[in-house]
Amino acid sequence: MIDRQSPVPIYFQIEEYIKQLIENQALKPGDAIPSEREFTETFQVSRMTVRQAITNLVNEGTLIRLKGKGTFISDQKIEQPLQGLTSFTEDMQKRGLKPGSRLVHFGLIPASAGTAHRLNINEHDPIYEIKRIRLADDMPMALEIMYLSANLVKGLTEKTVNQSLYSYIEKTLGLKIGHANQVLESSVARAEEAKYLGIEKNAPILLIQRHTFLENGAPLELVKSTYRGDRYKFVIDMKRG
Template sequence: MGKALEKGLGNLPLYHQLEVILKERINNGEFKNGDIFPCERELIKEYGVSRITVRQALANLRSSGLVEAYPGIGTVVVKDKIDEKLSSVKSFSEEMKEHGMIMKTKESKCSFVVPPSEISDELGIERGEKCFLLERVKCADALPVVYSTTYISNKWNLEYDEGLYDNSLYEYLRREKDIVITGAKDTFEAVAADKDIAKLLGVRVASPLLKRTRISYVNKREIFEYTLCWYRADKYKYTVEL
């Protein structure tokens, strides 16, 4: 039955044998993060197994978080997640710079909206009053990683110019507005991607996401922003060291 029986794994089901071998090829660096994985047809030919066996092995690799299937691209190795350690308040751009990754804003849109009442209350504005809204999709090494919506009171007089916010919002605030974020409260929860967010991040509907709600402060605990971020769970994780 081909290479799957050449590794001393003959007592395991064929799909499990193939899964073990493919994991080894990923873990030993033969396939690196971001590489296109062999397609079903190539694996069938290489290992002499059935399509059902290959599909089950690949399904298990996806469940393990080692690969992900992308329409129009194929199966991609996603072994290495961005591991962000919570130690200080940083923007996504600053996080990616520290990881040596190239950050790019794929989409950026600003507007003035009436936020939900709970956000109005957090920002300290009247219910029904409009505030500044910044929506962005950001990529790490060309792959969409996070979609964010940032609500900011109009008292901070941010410019209505989408191009100004392509890079780090916090860096822009420090440089142009002399506004320094001095603290933040982050809340994390696991959610499933709805149709709109799935499209923005290039994932399937109901794919697992990490949702972060951030309230940041300036001066002496004066609230500056209310931000909601949806991170792809296959590409991002947070580590807290206590």
């Protein structure tokens, strides 16, 4: 199992061993892995070496640590292509998962100067502030905070927000969504994000900030979404030239 003559670091060999167990389905999503002490005794290596291997797998999302419970095999990550502008609901339905939302906050607030500028409205104009947890098969996937002009997107209710907002905007209001600018970066979960997503504070997350426009160029929304790093990954297909 461990080749001490190999130039490959022992911690990396342990990582590959655990990944092989997953590929062979000896360990499945939700299963607990052996303890650090068990790995130490099995491989006759230091606990520090074992801990480095496990930490690396946690950081890449293969494993997940649950405080007070242990370390487990993560569920398979959901892949989200970065091409095309789709809603969370549409993405989950395409994957055969049940989309859902848990509303944390919904209300009208006056637009700050910065938000008003980006939405092309006047400062203090009414805007919707929506905070919701996005679910897939009832599991928290992302925490989303959204701002929309109340004079543009009229008649929003809590019921509408808990369903597909894009569907309401296009089918009910007759507005045509055109394009969006997105910024994607890695980060770590703050206390509030960890609480709503069911992860540990400082766990890896994916942060996306989206500025969406209608076909006529009018700004539609500002969205900040925090995705669980252990359950989500984004992919992009790139062509040369």
